[in-house]
Amino acid sequence: MNLLYIGGCDALRMQIEKLLEQGSNFIQCADVPAALRHIGSVGQDTEIVVMSDLAQIDPLEALVELKKNYYSLPVIVLSENRKSSLAIEIIKAGADDFFLLPISSTELVDSMQQSVVDARLSSKPVEIGEVYSDQDTIIGKSRAMRDIYKQLGRIASQTVTVLVRGETGTGKELIARAIYQHGHRAHKGFIAVNCAAIPENLLESELFGHEKGSFTGANQLRIGRFEQAHGGTLFLDEIGDLDLSLQVKLLRVLQEKTIQRVGSSSNIPVDVRVIAATHRNLESMVSEGTFREDLFYRLNVIAIPIPPLRDRREDIPDLIHYFLQRYAKEYGLKTPSISAKAIDYLKQLEWPGNIRQVQNVISKSLLDSKGQMLDWQRFDKIIKESQELAKKQINLRQMIDYELTRAVNSETEAALPILSQQFEREVYTMAIDRAGGNQAKAARLLGVSRFTLREKLRLYGKHPKKI
Template identity: 40%
Template sequence: MQRGIVWIVDDDSSIRWVLERALTGAGLSCSTFESGSEVLDAIATQTPDVLLSDIRMPGMDGLALLKQIKQRHPMLPVIIMTAHSDLDAAVSAYQQGAFDYLPKPFDIDEAVALVERAISHYQEQQQPPRSQPASGPTADIIGEAPAMQDVFRIIGRLSRSSISVLINGESGTGKELVAHALHRHSPRAKAPFIALNMAAIPKDLIESELFGHEKGAFTGANQIRQGRFEQADGGTLFLDEIGDMPLDVQTRLLRVLADGQFYRVGGYAPVKVDVRIIAATHQNLELRVQEGKFRDDLFHRLNVIRVHLPPLRERREDIPRLARYFLQDAAKELGVEAKNLHPETEAALTRLPWPGNVRQLENTCRWLTVMAAGQEVLIQDLPGELFETSAPESGGPSLPDSWATLLAQWADRALRSGHQNLLSEAQPEMERTLLTTALRHTQGHKQEAARLLGWGRNTLTRKLKELGME
């Protein structure tokens, strides 16, 4: 039984073939097209239940086709596909009325499930998509990893909303960058974006920073001062490290969110404001609530939409592209030619744990732009402290990756110094280290140590003799 009609448009015949095969196998009727103009010709006489369109095609691109489709059939769900996974592509697709955004390469089962959901949406006619012109150019948030694509989707879906958002993520993951993106792609984009870091302000000054003060409110208050709420009126107030906000200030913040007004410090006249709140923290706010350090009612007021930013170690596929971007950015800032990464260096950067996340990678690229001797960055150019750090406990041990990187550094230096027969030098040292560690772990029990190393008892005995460890 046919459960829906799907049209696929992509200039890549292999993509068309793979999708057609998968969707037909799921009981759907498929037609494929090579260009947007072919789709417009066909849609004049018939209409599918869902359209999958590539975003970058010769002639009419996917967004132009999406605009044409929405003018003619505003209820038709359109899924935009792209191999160029960036924030602007996702937001532009959503703002112009796309049903969803499918980054390549995609999982076939997920693609089929998405198409079936779109068909169900179309047949039930629950929510007609609205068309909006895309925003102008914005700073990139780079991310091809699935977790970052989820972030892009949230930003796109919130592009018509002023709802409160709570951003969770380790230090250095880019929480303020995401907050900026949420603001730029919102109805408040032309109004101010004001940021305030709770952890960077002395506790006795936080109220004055947030709400301002009247002249004479305290010693040194020689004039009226607007707080961040007034500065952000009509726009967005980004409260970073919200978990560090004192409880008494939390109470005032909750009242402002509920009433839309506040009193300056030392003031008696209410000040009305219209502000969207985006909060961020690296802490577990649920745990802070349980410990009595964060108000439960404020948490629920802020936690309307949650955005989780993954640590860099969970999106390693993004590291090479991020590193190239930061090297180019640093070179532009310093007025020099951008450096290139040697393939081994790129691989080493990808394996590192990066406890400081994207911020640490950015700072490393700035350091390399100044300190690396040649135009191509080699492994030995990397700062030594990168190999001394380990990932946070939640990320698990990172020894194998770090060890392999250090071995590569040693081999590179040895070869450049004219050494030969590296394996005959490295292998005994590696075996000696593993044997010593295994015997220590088993308190000298040789048979158990052999088992842990994957050797037989005779092999271990022979190795001990060869290495002079008997």
């Protein structure tokens, strides 16, 4: 562990230095500016800062200053000040822990180790094979996220099946990849199958493979995902969407560790670590009879529930800063500043789309910020716009659903032509409105000729004012 200590008092300094395991580094700095110079010169090597307020240091100010520069660096504050409000402020300002002096050595060691492990887990990019991706960094220091890191630490190197649960956008796939990355199978493959994205009739052969000639169209032997993942990890995403017959087969594979290709009755042993994920409520699916109880119990032995973002709002500021930096880098922009009020505004939102929604909102705000400070009004506008859009999308889906139902009931001959027309009508109508009635502009917006535009508007009974 590379520890940087800020604050005076030789006795305390020695006590902390003594606690460090062999191979650790201990650096002492007199104050925050010296600490910042040190961290700046050694890059990311400093893993934790322990700070006491014994040397005329205002711990809160010092902490804010440190976090402004290195917001993911773990900081533990030791203080003589017994006011609980200070402890709360310190934790709110992003400290990992707060201790009153004198300290108990074991408690401090535990806390230091936990903070370093959490930080390593949450900041070390999870690498998939050769690919290095910033996108796999896990952000979040809330109690809930720290419990998840601990759980990951415990289970990563086991082979047990894990079920990752959580609402949409909470980071299920990210967590699945972290389990893989931190396990002993990390040098082997990670294969992901989205059970909801593959048509039911093809999913079995996707998972288990098929023999040549086993069904029409099976012109060649196919090795399924389980066999491909042999020795490695298979991520079965949206497991709640698996149909009942495949659920039986999956259960068999998990119990017997062998698969059968479609069209063959021989058992092929496979050594695969399965990580499954779902946003569905499997318990109620079990009571409705759409998810097998035995498979549910088999999968749910080790479950990692990821809480929705609204239940861990303290992670929101970190996520905002992280995405601002990440997207600014990606778009080649300067990271804009953000007002404290904007952060408060974002913290109190419900975030039904969880972290993915934060990502979208931040990315949008950055693109229309033009380098200016991001204030809460800008976010309010973006949120309202996306809510409007969501409503429209629901309307579109309802429209499709309605027409499909009519087709099922033979009330119409075919759904698509009607739907296409309705869609086209909306598109042309919105475009001409957006262009303020200017046909040339609307045609340009849509990428069609003015002739086509006029024809369509006539067809849909819209008569433009201006030409």
